[in-house]
Amino acid sequence: MQLGVIGLGRMGRIVVDRVLDAGHDVVAFDLSEEAVAAAADAGAEPADSVADLADRLGDDKRIWLMVPAGDAVDATLDDLDPHLDENDVVVDGGNSHFEASVRRAEACSAAYLDCGTSGGPAGAELGFSLMIGGPQWAYDEMTPVFDAVATGPAGHDRMGEAGSGHYVKMVHNGVEYALMQAYGEGFELLAEGRYDLDLEAVARTWNNGAVIRSWLLELCEEAFREEGTDLGDVDDHISGGSTGTWTVQEALEQEVPVPLIYQSLAERFGSRADDRFSRRLANRLRYGFGRHEVVRKDE
Numbered sequence: 001m002q003l004g005v006i007g008l009g010r011m012g013r014i015v016v017d018r019v020l021d022a023g024h025d026v027v028a029f030d031l032s033e034e035a036v037a038a039a040a041d042a043g044a045e046p047a048d049s050v051a052d053l054a055d056r057l058g059d060d061k062r063i064w065l066m067v068p069a070g071d072a073v074d075a076t077l078d079d080l081d082p083h084l085d086e087n088d089v090v091v092d093g094g095n096s097h098f099e100a101s102v103r104r105a106e107a108c109s110a111a112y113l114d115c116g117t118s119g120g121p122a123g124a125e126l127g128f129s130l131m132i133g134g135p136q137w138a139y140d141e142m143t144p145v146f147d148a149v150a151t152g153p154a155g156h157d158r159m160g161e162a163g164s165g166h167y168v169k170m171v172h173n174g175v176e177y178a179l180m181q182a183y184g185e186g187f188e189l190l191a192e193g194r195y196d197l198d199l200e201a202v203a204r205t206w207n208n209g210a211v212i213r214s215w216l217l218e219l220c221e222e223a224f225r226e227e228g229t230d231l232g233d234v235d236d237h238i239s240g241g242s243t244g245t246w247t248v249q250e251a252l253e254q255e256v257p258v259p260l261i262y263q264s265l266a267e268r269f270g271s272r273a274d275d276r277f278s279r280r281l282a283n284r285l286r287y288g289f290g291r292h293e294v295v296r297k298d299e
């Protein structure tokens with residue numbers, strides 16, 4: 001099969017390499033000329049624009065988008081659409097909002113597959129987990145590519161109609177937030193608690209047979225090994241948050257309680273301000289109702 005890949009960053013480049021390794025052909029485009037040149041060095045055919053990529057693919061185009069979610073997806077589809085027809089297939093492997101994917105699937109001249117991708121840069125060796133929404137025929141047609149990009153045939157499946165792939169990935173990320181929060185709280189108690197513990201040793205022990213072993217816990221072990229058991233100079237600031245926000249918004253709309261996911265999202269937002277107005281007000285209110293001493297900034 002011949003696959004066009006647009007977006008050759010951390011994730012798109014893995015798609016290129018795994019598809020080439022599986023014996024398929026790749027035509028590659030990115031706004032970054034360096035990224036295109038690097039993909040060409042790896043064996044892909046370079047394209048210098050979206051239109052050039054489409055021309056090089058000929059009939060029955062198979063295209064994988066791995067650009068940042070949002071405007072970049074719409075801009076790429078605007079450029080692609082004049083070159084597409086109903087026999088073509090476009091996969092969006094990024095973290096797009098599921099409603100945007102439904103809208104794009106309706107507008108796109110090709111069959112459109114929304115593909116939630118999990119595994120991060122480690123997927124280069126292991127392969128990804130792929131959650132795919134859209135027409136069955138297009139999923140079947142793309143199966144050789146999904147087999148190559150995923151861990152194998154068991155690493156991908158069609159979740160359902162348009163939007164369902166990105167919907168499942170959105171919830172996956174909400175679960176990811178809550179798991180990270182739970183590991184964080186447990187290790188914080190161990191770090192602050194009554195024993196002088198080597199947290200790398202704790203994580204390693206847990207990773208060998210414990211009920212709570214997981215890849216995220218292996219990454220905890222790696223973090224303690226590389227940064228030190230006190231995490232060295234790693235700041236208490238957590239970036240990101242869009243997929244977790246979408247998960248909570250959807251849960252509110254569906255009236256499904258997700259307190260752990262919400263709490264972990266709130267912790268992220270809280271981590272970005274070290275001078276919280278709510279805490280300052282609570283500090284002052286304790287004086288109001290109980291004449292408890294106000295802690296002042298210069299104390």
Ligand SMILES: NC(=O)C1=CN([C@@H]2O[C@H](COP(=O)(O)OP(=O)(O)OC[C@H]3O[C@@H](n4cnc5c(N)ncnc54)[C@H](O)[C@@H]3O)[C@@H](O)[C@H]2O)C=CC1
Pocket residue numbers: 006007008009010011012029030031032035066067068069072073075076093094095096117118119120121
């Ligand atoms: N990094 C990760 O662990 C994961 C990322 N994702 C999602 O995958 C998508 C890509 O993420 P990364 O590869 O990490 O991002 P990245 O920032 O490493 O790469 C994005 C690439 O897209 C290119 N690009 C941007 N706009 C473009 C356009 N209009 N046309 C062509 N190329 C364009 C950039 O030059 C860059 O090379 C995002 O939606 C992200 O949320 C999903 C799962 C895991």
Ligand SMILES: O=C(CO)[C@H](O)[C@H](O)COP(=O)(O)O
Pocket residue numbers: 095117118119120173176239240241242243244
């Ligand atoms: O999808 C992912 C992992 O599964 C990406 O790493 C994503 O960026 C994580 O979300 P956030 O940026 O909100 O932490």
